Amino acid sequence: MEKLMQYVWQHRLWRQNDMRTVDGRRLQVIDPGRLNNDAGPDFFNAKISIDGRIWAGNVEIHFRASDWHRHGHSSDRAYDSVVLHVVDRDDAVIRRSDGQIIPQMRMPCSPDLHLKYGALVGAADRDIPCAGAIKDMPSVYITDWMSTLGFERLYAKAERLEEMRRRFGGDWEQAVYISVARCLGFSVNSEPFERLAMSMPLMFIGKHADSQLAVEALLFGQSGLLDRYAGSDPYAARLSREYAFLSHKFGLRAPEALGWKMARMRPPNLPYRRIAVLASLIRSGFRMTSRLLAVRTIDDAMALFSPAMDGYWSTRYTFGPEGNRTLKAMSRESVTIMTINCVAPLMMAYGTVHGDTHLTDRASALLHSLAPENNRIVSMFGEAGIKVPDAFTSQALVELRRNYCEKRKCLYCRIGHRMLADSARRRE
Known part of the structure; x- marks a missing residue:
């Protein structure tokens, strides 16, 4: 109190x-x-x-x-x-x-201030206790708060990427490689993907980037996902043998228990499929920084994140029997999420480091040009009365939910502040 x-x-x-x-x-x-x-x-x-x-x-x-x-x-x-x-x-x-x-x-x-505050911070996780207040607030007030939150989230992601670059001695390509890997895991497997990329330096992969087998062997071997299939799938067994040779050559040790999550996951999002996509992006050399910075539209991003899935992974989501149709690397919705979480933050980070305001402006403009994400958080706030026209706004709502609502920081939220200010000043 x-x-x-x-x-x-x-x-x-x-x-x-x-x-x-x-x-x-x-x-x-x-x-x-x-x-x-x-x-x-x-x-x-x-x-x-x-x-x-x-x-x-x-x-x-x-x-x-x-x-x-x-x-x-x-x-x-x-x-x-x-x-x-x-x-x-x-x-x-x-x-x-x-x-x-x-x-x-x-x-x-006002005597009801404590009750109002308790109702805000004591609500269940899935509730929006301020929903009624949202509908009554002037749209310009909500729009201004969404703008602040959108940039807050974008700057946080850019700073994370910049910290990674500093960690690797200013190497943008290594930082971007890790960022792309993390984004491929989406929210469910982002941490395991990041740890995988951290354990498998880009310079080692680069020595064998001309070999699809070698690149996949290094990534799958480090992931810990080969053992389950090496005894039953010929290609997995081949990758396992190649990894044994390369890991000895480079002195690699696979990290323990990366914590992959598979339950209730759509086949295109399984880590096997996403690792295969990462391998295809790296094949023939990564060199992604300049290409990501050149993205201006979702179609540009589609071309960038849609490598040819040749051979084994052209018809499979995981190890095992061949499917009956050719598969795309990623859907348009998945590429949109990659653009939100990887491309725009890189533009903001790179532009900030180099003092390029045109690039930082393009980062936010890109988010404004993308369709909003389709998730529970966006639906929840949409039902409460907040219009979500683009990905910049959907990102603002994710920031609001994750770093204000769930942490019960209603005192620092402009919506909560408006509610409490009205209660505090209301006469008995």
Whole structure:
């Protein structure tokens, strides 16, 4: 509850005319101060007026006034600079270490504020407790928040890619290779795919990039997915023998338990199929950075992420019997997701590093040109009244759900802020 009270104080969500100290003196907040996230008083450098006299110092906030004593502040000289104690329950007089009484006030907020806050942060994972408020908010307010969230997610992905590049000594190609591998895993197998790529350096694959067998052997061997089929499928057995030779040559060790997920997965998304696609992208040399940066439309991305699936994988999703039809590398929907999660972040990262604003602008423009994702999060917010015209907005909604709703950071969400601000200022 103190967190909510700090929020109300920080954002001035009170009725100024109602503010008095517990002993009846008129109080005016000139400056609420700066929120302190470390040890010490909650707000530094505040400025208040009590009956016309100006006080400058710190502010401490507690649910109960008696918490001042329970927390040991009465004997802590770090709290001697507190000029105001803000509480919900006025159940004790508080003093500085020298015995001087500190002015105290009760937070003058609407009585339903706590209930509203509890309803927001206590809702079940699948609920949108602010759904009613979304429908009532001006569209320009929602649009502005979606714009902020969309860029927030795009910058976060770009920074992740840039961190990977720095990790590999500034090598864009290695970072992009790992990023492409991660994206091929989509949300379900993104971590195993990233770990696979990290364990199989691009420079080793490059030495045998002209051999489809060698590239697939290296990737499948490192993935740990060959053992199950090597005894029953001739091609898997061949890959296993090739991997034994190459792993000895390069001193490779397959990582333990990558954690592949297979349950309830559509055949085109199985890791076997996705590894085969990655192998086809690498065949004859990866060299993807410049090609990704040149993408301008979804058709460009389709051409880039649709390598020819020759031979064994032209008719198979996994090891085993041959299928009865030729298969595409990826569907248009899958390529759209790859563009969202791989191409646009690379443009933003590369443009930021090189000071190329045209490229960073193209990153967001590309997302605005793509169809929105079709997932539960997008459907949920769509039903609540948010229009989702493009992938930039669908990404904004994923950011909202993952980093605000699920983490119960309603205080930091503009929709939650609007709801709580209205409740805080509503008269009894």
